[in-house]
Amino acid sequence: MQLYNLKDHSEVVSFAQAVKQGLGKQQGLFFPSVIPHFSTSEIEALLSLNFVDRSTEILSALIGNEIEKSDLHARIKTAFTFPAPVKHVSDDIATLELFHGPTLAFKDFGGRFMAQMLQHIAGDEKITILTATSGDTGAAVAHAFYKIPNIKVVILYPKGKISPLQEKLFCTLGENIHTIAIESDFDACQALVKHAFDDVELKKAIGLNSANSINISRLLAQICYYFEAFAQLSETERSELVISVPSGNFGDLTAGLLAKALGLPIKRFIAATNENDTVPRYLETRKWEPNKTVATISNAMDVSSPNNWPRVEEIFRTQGWDLNELGSGKVTDQVTAETMKALDALGYVSEPHAAVAYRLLRDQLQPGEFGLFLGTAHPAKFIESVESILDKKIDLPEALAKRASLELLSHKMQDDFSELRAFLMSVAGQ
Ligand SMILES: *Cc1c(COP(=O)(O)O)cnc(C)c1O
Secondary structure, rough: OOEEEEEEEEEEEEHHHHHHHHHHHHHHHHEEEEOOOOOOOHHHHHHHOOOOHHHHHHHHHHHHHOHHHHHHHHHHHHHHOOOOEEOOOOOOOEEEEOOOOOOEOOOOHHHHHHHHHHHHHOOOEEEEEEEOOHHHHHHHHHHHHOOOEEEEEEEEEEOOOOOHHHHHHHHHOOOOEEEEEEOOOHHHHHHHHHHHHHHHHHHHHHHHEOOOOOOOHHHHHHHHHHHHHHHHOHHHHOOOOOEEEEOOOOHHHHHHHHHHOOOOOOOOOEEEOOOHHHHHHHHHHHHOOOOOOOOOEEEEEHOOOOOOOHHHHHHHHHOOOOHHEEEEOHHHHHHHHHHHHHHHOOOOOOHHHHHHHHHHHHHHHHOOOEEEEEEOOOOHHHHHHHHHHHOOOOOOHHHHHHHHHHOOEEEEEEEOOHHHHHHHHHHHHH
C-alpha cells in the first residue's frame, strides 16, 4: 500500500511508515494512492462472509502484500473480538451499535486494530506511546495497548477534570499502561506532549509514538463495520441506504466514504454535528470559518477544526463525486435532548452523540429510503446526562461496573516537563 501526504504529494510512504509516523511533513495527512474497487459480485461474496474473514479480505485488498494475509487475519481476529449489531428503531431507521468493545465506544475498533498493526510493524523495537486525553481517546488507547509486549503507554489527563467513571475506565489497568493526573488543564497536558515530541533526543531514546486519531490504521479498521452493517440489512433496506454519522474529527465519516469508494453501494451520507458546525456551514457557503469551540452534551464532537476534513475532500476529488451530495446539519443541545426522549418513546435508549445523527436522518430521509445512524457510544458512558434527560436510571454494563470498584493507579504530577521527561525515561527503561 502506498500513501501520499496531502500537503506534499511528492512524499510517498508505505503502510508501515504511515502507521509509525502518523503524520507526514508539515503535519500533512496520509491518503491512499490507490483505492481498489470491488465489483458487484465481489461485494456480494464479501457480504456473505463473517465479520473477521470479510474484514481480512477488505483490508488485505487495501494494504496489499506488505502484510501476509494469514498474519492480517490473526491480527484482525485479536482486534475485533466484539460484535457490531444493527438494531431497528422504526420501520425505516436502524442504528449500528459500535459500543460493545472494552471502552464502550466505536474508538475501540480503530484503537485495537492500530495496536495490532503497530506491534506487527515494530517487531522487537521498543515503543513508548505518549498521549493526552480529556477522557474518551485515552481510554480506548489504554485498553487497546494493554499487555502488548514492547509497547509502553503513558497517558496524561487534567486532574479532577474528567468524569470519575471515565477515570476508572483507564486508570485501573496497570501493567504497561501508565496514567498521570496533571495538576492543570487539558491544554497543559497537550503542551507537555508536544514538548516531548519536540525533544529529538528523548524521542529517539524511548521510541516515542503518538498513536493519535489521524493514524491511517484506525480509518482502515472503521471501514469494516460499514460492510458489517450492510451485511445485516435486507435487500430492500440496502437498495437506497442513507447513513448519518455523528461527527467531530470526521474520522468515522471518512471511513464510510472509503467503504463507498471501495464499491459498497451506499446512496448518500449525512455529516451530523452539534453546535460546532464548521462543516455544515462550509457545505452551505464554501467558506471555512471555524468558530471558537463550544461545550455541548455530545462532547466527543466538540471540535471546530476537524482534522480529517482534508481526507473527506480528497475522496470526493479523486472519486469524481460532488460535495453538494453530502448531506449535513447541526443539532442544538435542546433538540438533542428532545430527540433522546423521542427515541426512548420508541423503546430505544440512546445517548447524545447518536441522537444528533438520528435527528438529522429523521429530518432528511426521503420516501423509499432506508436510514442508518451510527451508535458511537454506550448510553452508560454518558450516564449523567442520559439519566437526567430521560429521568430514569440506566444500568452500567458489567465491564464498567467492575472497573468502577477498582483502585486508581494514576501518578500525580505538576505541569513540569523535566519531571515528565524523567518519568518517561524510567518507564521506557523497565
Ligand atoms: C469520537 C467520537 C465521535 C466523533 O467521531 P469522529 O470520527 O471524530 O468524527 C462521535 N461520538 C463519540 C461517542 C465519539 O467518541
